[in-house]
Amino acid sequence: MVNSKAKYVEVELEKYSLKPFDRFKRVMKRTFKGELFVGLGIVFREMVRFNIHTTQYPGEKLPISPRYRAIHELLRLLESGNERCIGCGLCEKICISKCIRMDTHLGEDGRKHISEYTINFGRCIFCGYCAEVCPELAIVHGPRYENSSEQRAHFGLKEDMLTPIDVFKKGAQKEYPGFGAPSPDADKRIKKTPLAY
Amino acid sequence: MHEMLLHSDGCDMISFYVDGNLVEAKKGQTILEAATKSGHYIPTMCYLPKLEPISSCRICVVEIEGSDELILSCQTPVVEGIKVTTDSKKLFEYRQNILKLYDVNHPLECGVCDKSGECLLQNRTLEFELDRQEFSAKEEKREIKRWGLIGYDPSLCILCERCVHTCNEIIGDDAIEIATGGYSSHIKPKGSDELDCSFCGECIAVCPVGALVSTGFKYISNSWELRKIPATCSHCPVGCAIYYEVKHDGTLDASEKRIYRVSNDFEYNSLCIAGRFGFDFENSETTKDSSELSRAVEAFLKADTIRFNSFITNEEALILQKLKEKRGYKLINSEAYIFREFLSELSMASGVSFYTGSVEDVKRSDFILSIGSRIYDDAPVVGYAINSAKKLKGAYFGYLHTIEDNRIHPSKFVKYEVGAEEGAIAALAYVILKDKIVDNRLQEYLDDLDIGYICSESNISEEELESLAKILKSKSSPILIAGSDLYSHKRAENIARLLGFIEKHSNFKVLLIPTSTNTLGVSLICDLDKEAGDYVIGYNDIGDYRLSSLGDGDLDMPALNQQEGTFTTIDKRVVPTNAALPYGGYELNDIAKELEIARENTIDYTLSLPRKSGYRSVGFDELDDEISKDGVDRRGYNLVIEEKDTHFNLQKIADIDEYNGVVVYVSNPTSQFSYMTNRARLLKDQSSDLEGSEQFSIAAKIEDGDYVSISFGQYEVKKVFKINPKLKGVVGILPIFDNMLSTYLLPSQYKYQKVEIKKASLEKKVEEN
Ligand code: SF4
Ligand code: SF4
Ligand code: SF4
Ligand code: SF4
Numbered sequence: 001m002v003n004s005k006a007k008y009v010e011v012e013l014e015k016y017s018l019k020p021f022d023r024f025k026r027v028m029k030r031t032f033k034g035e036l037f038v039g040l041g042i043v044f045r046e047m048v049r050f051n052i053h054t055t056q057y058p059g060e061k062l063p064i065s066p067r068y069r070a071i072h073e074l075l076r077l078l079e080s081g082n083e084r085c086i087g088c089g090l091c092e093k094i095c096i097s098k099c100i101r102m103d104t105h106l107g108e109d110g111r112k113h114i115s116e117y118t119i120n121f122g123r124c125i126f127c128g129y130c131a132e133v134c135p136e137l138a139i140v141h142g143p144r145y146e147n148s149s150e151q152r153a154h155f156g157l158k159e160d161m162l163t164p165i166d167v168f169k170k171g172a173q174k175e176y177p178g179f180g181a182p183s184p185d186a187d188k189r190i191k192k193t194p195l196a197y
Numbered sequence: 198m199h200e201m202l203l204h205s206d207g208c209d210m211i212s213f214y215v216d217g218n219l220v221e222a223k224k225g226q227t228i229l230e231a232a233t234k235s236g237h238y239i240p241t242m243c244y245l246p247k248l249e250p251i252s253s254c255r256i257c258v259v260e261i262e263g264s265d266e267l268i269l270s271c272q273t274p275v276v277e278g279i280k281v282t283t284d285s286k287k288l289f290e291y292r293q294n295i296l297k298l299y300d301v302n303h304p305l306e307c308g309v310c311d312k313s314g315e316c317l318l319q320n321r322t323l324e325f326e327l328d329r330q331e332f333s334a335k336e337e338k339r340e341i342k343r344w345g346l347i348g349y350d351p352s353l354c355i356l357c358e359r360c361v362h363t364c365n366e367i368i369g370d371d372a373i374e375i376a377t378g379g380y381s382s383h384i385k386p387k388g389s390d391e392l393d394c395s396f397c398g399e400c401i402a403v404c405p406v407g408a409l410v411s412t413g414f415k416y417i418s419n420s421w422e423l424r425k426i427p428a429t430c431s432h433c434p435v436g437c438a439i440y441y442e443v444k445h446d447g448t449l450d451a452s453e454k455r456i457y458r459v460s461n462d463f464e465y466n467s468l469c470i471a472g473r474f475g476f477d478f479e480n481s482e483t484t485k486d487s488s489e490l491s492r493a494v495e496a497f498l499k500a501d502t503i504r505f506n507s508f509i510t511n512e513e514a515l516i517l518q519k520l521k522e523k524r525g526y527k528l529i530n531s532e533a534y535i536f537r538e539f540l541s542e543l544s545m546a547s548g549v550s551f552y553t554g555s556v557e558d559v560k561r562s563d564f565i566l567s568i569g570s571r572i573y574d575d576a577p578v579v580g581y582a583i584n585s586a587k588k589l590k591g592a593y594f595g596y597l598h599t600i601e602d603n604r605i606h607p608s609k610f611v612k613y614e615v616g617a618e619e620g621a622i623a624a625l626a627y628v629i630l631k632d633k634i635v636d637n638r639l640q641e642y643l644d645d646l647d648i649g650y651i652c653s654e655s656n657i658s659e660e661e662l663e664s665l666a667k668i669l670k671s672k673s674s675p676i677l678i679a680g681s682d683l684y685s686h687k688r689a690e691n692i693a694r695l696l697g698f699i700e701k702h703s704n705f706k707v708l709l710i711p712t713s714t715n716t717l718g719v720s721l722i723c724d725l726d727k728e729a730g731d732y733v734i735g736y737n738d739i740g741d742y743r744l745s746s747l748g749d750g751d752l753d754m755p756a757l758n759q760q761e762g763t764f765t766t767i768d769k770r771v772v773p774t775n776a777a778l779p780y781g782g783y784e785l786n787d788i789a790k791e792l793e794i795a796r797e798n799t800i801d802y803t804l805s806l807p808r809k810s811g812y813r814s815v816g817f818d819e820l821d822d823e824i825s826k827d828g829v830d831r832r833g834y835n836l837v838i839e840e841k842d843t844h845f846n847l848q849k850i851a852d853i854d855e856y857n858g859v860v861v862y863v864s865n866p867t868s869q870f871s872y873m874t875n876r877a878r879l880l881k882d883q884s885s886d887l888e889g890s891e892q893f894s895i896a897a898k899i900e901d902g903d904y905v906s907i908s909f910g911q912y913e914v915k916k917v918f919k920i921n922p923k924l925k926g927v928v929g930i931l932p933i934f935d936n937m938l939s940t941y942l943l944p945s946q947y948k949y950q951k952v953e954i955k956k957a958s959l960e961k962k963v964e965e966n
């Protein structure tokens with residue numbers, strides 16, 4: 001908003017000399033004031049005391065909140081290890097930056113299978129819609145946030161995101177409590193369908 | 198207020214109230230039709246405008262003031278002055294209850310179901326706010342069936358019966374039925390376990406849920422990801438309105454370069470198997486290489502003849518004509534040539550520039566005769582039109598041909614001898630015209646006909662003719678459908694004239710079935726020649742230099758699903774088609790441009806289609822390309838029909854050539870028309886075998902399963918022979934869609950050929966493969 005009462009005020013600055021010798025004196029004064037050594041002294045003191053507060057990235061990483069929406073993971077069913085994704089295409093449809101694309105086919109078992117599943121991470125805005133809409137808890141946001149790349153388009157393929165089967169067999173697929181996960185009170189909210197006669 | 202609504206055709210109109218608004222209706226119209234037409238909404242599930250009301254779902258109920266009962270609006274005709282309510286709490290609950298029953302044990306599998314997004318059950322369940330299910334029933338074992346191109350999942354079926362009624366009332370195959378059994382009811386092939394039908398796929402199209410699906414489409418794409426491109430089917434002269442549904446292929450390439458399926462406005466129209474499943478015949482992986490173009494131009498500079506077929510657009514035909522005008526090429530398309538001759542003889546006799554019948558006329562007709570065509574194979578949708586006229590309007594259908602066709606169920610089959618088409622038409626002319634002639638010379642001509650002799654020569658029984666004549670007396674809108682056996686007959690001229698006189702002097706409309714997709718267009722646009730010169734450019738045809746949309750020629754051309762342009766259909770209608778897929782190479786127009794016929798785009802020619810042939814000066818972009826919401830085909834425009842001078846020049850009926858020995862009828866199966874359908878992935882299992890009856894196999898001295906060589910004139914084809922128990926008589930059926938013969942030689946030859954059949958060695962077959 002423009003303040004109608006606003007007006008320009010001239011600031012009075014201390015006049016300083018621009019003569020070469022005066023300039024030289026000013027530089028020397030500022031350089032050898034000693035404050036520099038105070039700072040260096042503190043750094044040196046903390047170094048020899050081994051009391052550093054900086055996180056040593058990339059050697060050391062901060063834990064990240066489950067609410068943080070990082071690179072997607074495609075999970076497997078806990079009992080069978082089958083892929084959870086049923087190929088419903090809701091994530092593809094809802095994706096606001098149109099960066100999810102999938103290809104499905106009829107499997108030999110008569111079920112729908114996904115042949116390919118890609119997310120263009122260069123376009124993904126990590127909004128979490130896909131994880132939220134997924135009826136199977138198949139696509140979730142994992143904790144991996146490092147996704148720099150040399151190109152703008154940067155595709156994550158199905159095999160990059162799906163829990164590898166050997167990792168799964170070791171029981172290392174973690175149900176991540178972040179975006180797309182069931183709510184903590186999910187058990188209470190579940191209803192029986194009338195099919196359970 | 199009623200009086201105000203009386204129109205010129207007022208006595209046929211009645212009026213009534215829908216939700217308090219005054220609505221008018223034609224007498225006999227149902228409440229649903231009239232209400233929907235006037236913009237009111239009544240929910241439906243089983244109703245399909247193209248069928249008789251099925252009345253199985255009861256969701257279309259309405260209230261009528263003064264009546265306690267709820268009325269089914271889809272089957273109840275309007276009565277003057279009634280007051281209809283389409284929505285109330287009672288109706289809502291009633292409909293909700295119906296849906297609850299539909300949803301009992303309905304699998305919760307919208308997530309994978311192919312119908313999701315366009316499913317009527319899904320929509321209605323949402324519309325009637327069913328967010329929970331209180332009922333359940335004991336689960337039955339329901340097996341998913343696969344019947345060739347069609348898949349059926351009984352647990353998704355809501356038993357609306359649309360499929361059964363469509364197959365019976367429209368298609369005529371009557372191939373499926375409901376197996377009743379209360380909660381375990383389902384659809385099954387009639388009288389067998391396997392589905393034996395023409396696989397038009399109409400049942401898939403009309404199924405409101407995901408119960409009937411195309412096995413070739415199953416689980417490969419969600420419907421909402423597909424973009425619909427309105428186009429015209431390019432396989433046969435009917436030119437059905439279709440949508441190519443396209444999407445990217447794979448996940449890393451964004452270009453829409455694959456057709457996933459073909460759909461149509463199934464509420465009103467139907468497609469055949471070739472139209473629905475034969476869509477992937479594109480010429481892909483083409484690039485522009487200017488040295489190739491210059492070689493093509495060189496060939497054009499050297500050539501004196503261009504040979505082509507009628508699987509091209511009107512615009513391409515016009516480019517060819519312009520090339521002829523500029524450089525004097527001979528244009529050879531023998532099949533369009535004989536059709537043009539036939540049409541011009543016919544119009545000289547009838548006094549109008551075209552035949553007057555249309556496919557719509559067939560649907561409305563009460564007496565239909567067809568001659569010289571195996572109609573379900575030549576133009577399947579004309580076959581459907583005949584069937585619906587029969588089933589829905591009680592029309593009489595007389596099928597005249599040499600080979601009985603058990604798919605057609607005619608009211609009467611009249612068999613004639615091979616070669617006897619002229620006699621058969623003369624006999625028909627006699628029956629139709631004998632009492633109504635005003636023209637003395639024609640009267641004399643008919644009196645002179647020795648019908649007894651003609652009938653015995655043609656092997657037609659006179660009693661059959663008499664009975665046709667008798668039935669005809671009580672009919673008011675007869676139509677005569679004539680097919681391509683006649684155009685190539687050696688007496689085609691006289692046959693055309695006889696047809697012309699039937700058209701002129703009786704209430705019969707005549708409908709010719711052009712030989713292939715744009716035969717009519719080519720014959721109207723190109724000034725065709727009879728004899729080829731020395732150096733021939735073949736466009737999708739043989740030649741010294743070949744342009745080909747199959748990717749097998751010297752220069753690639755776009756296939757018909759990669760082109761914009763127009764076709765001239767059987768209905769004498771100019772309809773637009775759009776490019777469904779990208780094309781990277783050169784087009785005919787690029788060559789024309791090099792030869793200094795300068796128009797930027799192929800579709801710039803639409804405006805200049807020849808007015809003298811009945812085309813109008815309408816540009817491509819002005820052409821409408823869709824079927825309207827109430828089912829009216831608004832595509833393109835109709836050709837202008839003109840009056841012409843008539844000539845009387847009928848000739849004596851000639852004697853019939855003897856067709857002894859082994860004779861085959863050259864005809865393709867319903868599913869296959871040409872090299873285009875032959876490329877389609879889903880149609881590749883369709884048989885291209887030589888077929889014949891037991892009797893034929895004895896006459897030809899071959900057995901079921903033999904690999905044989907069939908020769909006639911200078912041509913030879915090799916085929917497997919199959920005995921078809923449904924065929925009768927001594928004429929075999931030879932399909933040629935899988936062979937270049939189908940485009941360049943046979944369409945202009947008489948479709949019956951005396952052939953020599955020898956067994957060929959099997960090793961040879963392996964080699965050829
Ligand atoms: S929403 Fe879930 S189940 Fe559906 S396609 Fe996406 S990842 Fe698969
Ligand atoms: S038929 Fe309709 S309601 Fe049933 S699973 Fe398929 S989409 Fe869902
Ligand atoms: S495909 Fe056509 S002919 Fe076959 S059952 Fe379905 S509707 Fe009938
Ligand atoms: S298969 Fe489809 S069209 Fe046929 S009865 Fe079942 S739901 Fe209706």
Ligand code: SF4
Pocket residue numbers: 430431432433434435436437467468469470471472473576577578579
């Ligand atoms: S009838 Fe002809 S135009 Fe119609 S779908 Fe079949 S092949 Fe195509």
Ligand code: FES
Pocket residue numbers: 240241242243244251252253254255256257258269270271272
């Ligand atoms: S629409 Fe009337 S009963 Fe189904």
